[in-house]
Amino acid sequence: xxxxxxxxxxxxxxxxxxxxxxxxxxxxxxxxxxxxxxxxxxxxxxxxxxxxxxxxxxxxxxxxxxxxxxxxxxxxxxxxxxxxxxxxxxxxxxxxxxxxxxxxxxxxxxxxxxxxxxxxxxxxxxxxxxxxxxxxxxxxxxxxxxxxxxxxxxxxxxxxxxxxxxxxxxxxxxxxxxxxxxxxxxxxxxxxxxxxxxxxxxxxxxxxxxxxxxxxxxxxxxxxxxxxxxxxxxxxxxxxxxxxxxxxxxxxxxxxxxxxxxxxxxxxxxxxxxxxxxxxxxxxxxxxxxxxxxxxxxxxxxxxxxxxxxxxxxxxxxxxxxxxxxxxxxxxxxxxxxxxxxxxxxxxxxxxxxxxxxxxxxxxxxxxxxxxxxxxxxxxxxxxxxxxxxxxxxxxxxxxxxxxxxxxxxxxxxxxxxxxxxxxxxxxxxxxxxxxxxxxxxxxxxxxxxxxxxxxxxxxxxxxxxxxxxxxxxxxxxxxxxxxxxxxxxxxxxxxxxxxxxxxx
Amino acid sequence: xxxxxxxxxxxxxxxxxxxxxxxxxxxxxxxxxxxxxxxxxxxxxxxxxxxxxxxxxxxxxxxxxxxxxxxxxxxxxxxxxxxxxxxxxxxxxxxxxxxxxxxxxxxxxxxxxxxxxxxxxxxxxxxxxxxxxxxxxxxxxxxxxxxxxxxxxxxxxxxxxxxxxxxxxxxxxxxxxxxxxxxxxxxxxxxxxxxxxxxxxxxxxxxxxxxxxxxxxxxxxxxxxxxxxxxxxxxxxxxxxxxxxxxxxxxxxxxxxxxxxxxxxxxxxxxxxxxxxxxxxxxxxxxxxxxxxxxxxxxxxxxxxxxxxxxxxxxxxxxxxxxxxxxxxxxxxxxxxxxxxxxxxxxxxxxxxxxxxxxxxxxxxxxxxxxxxxx
Numbered sequence: 071x072x073x074x075x076x077x078x079x080x081x082x083x084x085x086x087x088x089x090x091x092x093x094x095x096x097x098x099x100x101x102x103x104x105x106x107x108x109x110x111x112x113x114x115x116x117x118x119x120x121x122x123x124x125x126x127x128x129x130x131x132x133x134x135x136x137x138x139x140x141x142x143x144x145x146x147x148x149x150x151x152x153x154x155x156x157x158x159x160x161x162x163x164x165x166x167x168x169x170x171x172x173x174x175x176x177x178x179x180x181x182x183x184x185x186x187x188x189x190x191x192x193x194x195x196x197x198x199x200x201x202x203x204x205x206x207x208x209x210x211x212x213x214x215x216x217x218x219x220x221x222x223x224x225x226x227x228x229x230x231x232x233x234x235x236x237x238x239x240x241x242x243x244x245x246x247x248x249x250x251x252x253x254x255x256x257x258x259x260x261x262x263x264x265x266x267x268x269x270x271x272x273x274x275x276x277x278x279x280x281x282x283x284x285x286x287x288x289x290x291x292x293x294x295x296x297x298x299x300x301x302x303x304x305x306x307x308x309x310x311x312x313x314x315x316x317x318x319x320x321x322x323x324x325x326x327x328x329x330x331x332x333x334x335x336x337x338x339x340x341x342x343x344x345x346x347x348x349x350x351x352x353x354x355x356x357x358x359x360x361x362x363x364x365x366x367x368x369x370x371x372x373x374x375x376x377x378x379x380x381x382x383x384x385x386x387x388x389x390x391x392x393x394x395x396x397x398x399x400x401x402x403x404x405x406x407x408x409x410x411x412x413x414x415x416x417x418x419x420x421x422x423x424x425x426x427x428x429x430x431x432x433x434x435x436x437x438x439x440x441x442x443x444x445x446x447x448x449x450x451x452x453x454x455x456x457x458x459x460x461x462x463x464x465x466x467x468x469x470x471x472x473x474x475x476x477x478x479x480x481x482x483x484x485x486x487x488x489x490x491x492x493x494x495x496x497x498x499x500x501x502x503x504x505x506x507x508x509x510x511x512x513x514x515x516x517x518x519x520x521x522x523x524x525x526x527x528x529x530x531x532x533x534x535x536x537x538x539x540x541x542x543x544x545x546x547x548x549x550x551x552x553x554x555x556x557x558x559x560x561x562x563x564x565x566x567x568x569x570x571x572x573x574x575x
Numbered sequence: 576x577x578x579x580x581x582x583x584x585x586x587x588x589x590x591x592x593x594x595x596x597x598x599x600x601x602x603x604x605x606x607x608x609x610x611x612x613x614x615x616x617x618x619x620x621x622x623x624x625x626x627x628x629x630x631x632x633x634x635x636x637x638x639x640x641x642x643x644x645x646x647x648x649x650x651x652x653x654x655x656x657x658x659x660x661x662x663x664x665x666x667x668x669x670x671x672x673x674x675x676x677x678x679x680x681x682x683x684x685x686x687x688x689x690x691x692x693x694x695x696x697x698x699x700x701x702x703x704x705x706x707x708x709x710x711x712x713x714x715x716x717x718x719x720x721x722x723x724x725x726x727x728x729x730x731x732x733x734x735x736x737x738x739x740x741x742x743x744x745x746x747x748x749x750x751x752x753x754x755x756x757x758x759x760x761x762x763x764x765x766x767x768x769x770x771x772x773x774x775x776x777x778x779x780x781x782x783x784x785x786x787x788x789x790x791x792x793x794x795x796x797x798x799x800x801x802x803x804x805x806x807x808x809x810x811x812x813x814x815x816x817x818x819x820x821x822x823x824x825x826x827x828x829x830x831x832x833x834x835x836x837x838x839x840x841x842x843x844x845x846x847x848x849x850x851x852x853x854x855x856x857x858x859x860x861x862x863x864x865x866x867x868x869x870x871x872x873x874x875x876x877x878x879x880x881x882x883x884x885x886x887x888x889x890x891x892x893x894x895x896x897x898x899x900x901x902x903x904x905x906x907x908x909x910x911x912x913x914x915x916x917x918x919x920x921x922x923x924x925x926x927x928x929x930x931x932x933x934x935x936x937x938x939x940x941x942x943x944x945x946x947x948x949x950x
Contacts, residue, residue, distance in 0.1 A: 399818030418809045429817045433799045441798045
């Protein structure tokens with residue numbers, strides 16, 4: 071058992087500079103042995119940088135690190151592993167075509183022959199001890215995100231980690247998988263492991279942690295016992311101001327039907343039916359929220375409506391016009407705007423903010439004259455959108471990839487909503503964003519609704535769906551389980567529908 | 576106790592502008608340094624060798640004119656490749672497109688009667704450009720329609736083009752007046768590109784090459800097609816999302832690079848040799864060397880003007896030292912290979928910064944910590 075009086079990790083006065091950014095500004099952090107310590111902060115607050123320093127990926131410019139009371143100099147992840155520190159990154163580092171066992175053992179020294187029996191035995195022990203259930207012979211590509219994460223945790227434990235860093239571990243998981251992860255984390259802490267849990271979600275702090283340290287702009291703002299704080303206080307500490315948890319949603323006169331989808335059938339990348347006979351309509355000035363666990367056909371549905379995926383059967387009507395299987399270009403010209411679920415799809419990271427803002431209007435006046443782009447018009451277009459949507463960027467010429475996730479999403483939203491969209495589709499628009507950016511994005515969606523845009527909102531975040539939608543549909547296994555007016559929807563009903571129970575209105 | 580400094584790579588968020596220029600310069604210098612070592616092993620004083628290369632290429636009017644002559648096909652093909660590579664379309668077949676351009680020009684020069692003298696050369700350039708473009712569209716269509724990797728297919732089209740030239744000059748097009756050599760007959764005067772004085776600089780082709788560089792730069796930076804090219808090259812998925820036509824963009828850049836390589840082929844047969852001959856006699860691999868020219872220019876069409884002159888100079892200077900210092904004929908390939916290697920390798924420095932780290936003296940290293948725990 072760990073000695074409770076000696077902290078598992080103590081970081082003192084850590085400073086880390088990146089070009090133009092002070093990522094960690096004299097950070098002090100104490101993690102007690104055997105506790106679950108949440109590291110809370112918005113994107114760019116310096117949480118991951120701090121933990122990458124502890125794991126030996128980055129080196130602090132200043133500061134001292136003590137592990138189990140000993141002052142140490144961690145020069146690489148190998149040093150960190152030797153000290154009993156393990157880290158599960160947001161992006162998994164597994165070999166997709168290898169099996170679970172092979173990935174667990176990969177890179178360990180001293181194994182000329184594959185230590186299959188020993189590895190299998192220990193993986194099974196972990197499964198029993200912590201609930202880390204995963205088939206040791208499955209290949210990584212066959213596993214869900216949650217299972218892959220378990221493999222990463224097993225990898226760390228296999229290497230003898232008793233201090234485990236989890237970097238935004240829930241960002242790729244379904245609600246059910248999140249539940250399972252939380253219970254695994256708790257069991258590990260019960261067995262004496264120390265866990266650092268990086269997150270920007272307040273709910274998770276309360277669900278799992280013993281103590282929480284809030285970071286903002288590279289500095290430690292406060293450390294609290296989780297039991298002695300509340301959501302409002304943490305949100306204020308994290309954002310630096312009071313955060314509205316209720317958005318103003320004004321009643322809007324519903325207009326004529328903007329989008330009508332009739333008996334739509336779409337296949338996924340593997341050629342299997344993904345959308346199976348979906349019908350619905352959205353009126354101008356209305357938000358239809360589609361809830362459901364990701365992977366139930368939402369993505370294929372939205373892509374088909376954006377012209378990016380062929381419709382196999384059924385019809386799509388836009389303001390009464392049949393636009394089934396029209397090209398993305400034709401749909402863009404008819405005012406179909408789309409905020410994709412993966413930000414990389416909708417942006418060109420190496421091009422400037424200004425160029426990303428004209429991604430869809432580059433061939434239309436005034437940006438384009440004849441065959442030439444009018445650089446002055448591109449610049450003024452960019453400047454006005456940057457101001458209007460408060461995109462925090464050093465300049466319009468800055469490559470988009472240098473912006474934070476929230477500002478990249480603002481840029482996308484600026485581009486997609488600045489015209490007069492007939493139909494706006496937003497998939498997981500706030501996923502991975504911090505509280506401040508989330509609030510802003512949701513306000514933009516509501517103001518679009520007031521301007522009379524028909525909005526299709528796809529989200530896994532039920533709170534978001536309930537907060538924004540006028541009507542709520544639940545998608546399960548490629549079908550709609552029913553459509554409810556928002557005032558009749560409650561978590562329980564929607565939860566049932568998400569699990570595949572039909573409901574007829 | 577581990578006391579060696581560690582070298583670490585840290586990803587750069589942004590590439591400073593000066594690095595974009597410094598990297599190719601230092602890459603070339605590094606390549607020259609390695610080659611100097613090899614020269615030393617061969618018993619040749621590298622300083623003397625480099626001096627000879629420099630004077631051979633740039634030190635005399637003759638050398639200079641030869642450098643420009645060799646830069647012409649490199650510039651034409653290099654500009655096209657720079658645009659294609661920007662789109663992440665890896666056309667490795669410029670050599671074949673050049674040969675097809677040469678075949679088409681020869682066909683118009685020798686076998687199409689009834690063209691007025693003043694239109695003979697423009698018709699040959701047109702035919703060469705068209706031929707090169709169509710030839711390049713073979714891998715383009717295979718890539719865009721069937722997702723077949725263009726690196727392999729475009730390379731394979733080189734060998735087909737090369738054998739086609741062989742077939743023609745040994746077979747149907749073999750000139751009766753050529754004493755059994757694998758040549759076609761000599762082009763009539765109206766089908767010969769004029770040169771500057773006694774040099775071999777066929778200046779109309781040079782003007783076309785310079786024009787191509789400037790227009791390609793404007794195309795990429797200032798037009799809507801250029802925007803499509805840059806978006807497609809940086810993120811094809813975003814291009815599709817924005818409603819850009821991937822098929823059309825790939826075909827456009829392949830046709831463009833093929834057309835420019837084809838024009839280079841016209842210049843070689845109509846400006847230098849005045850006849851179609853066996854493939855190696857037309858081009859000593861200009862289409863491949865142009866790949867180096869394009870990368871060395873960091874895929875900037877204007878930069879290609881400079882880098883084609885530099886590599887052209889190396890070809891001329893390399894020839895000079897082969898003769899004068901008795902070096903093997905592979906010397907020029909050595910230069911090409913080394914420079915490409917270092918230019919591609921040097922790209923690393925624009926994306927990463929290198930850090931040297933020395934272990935501290937005052938801190939306990941984890942290795943020692945472990946020992947203490949054990950002890």
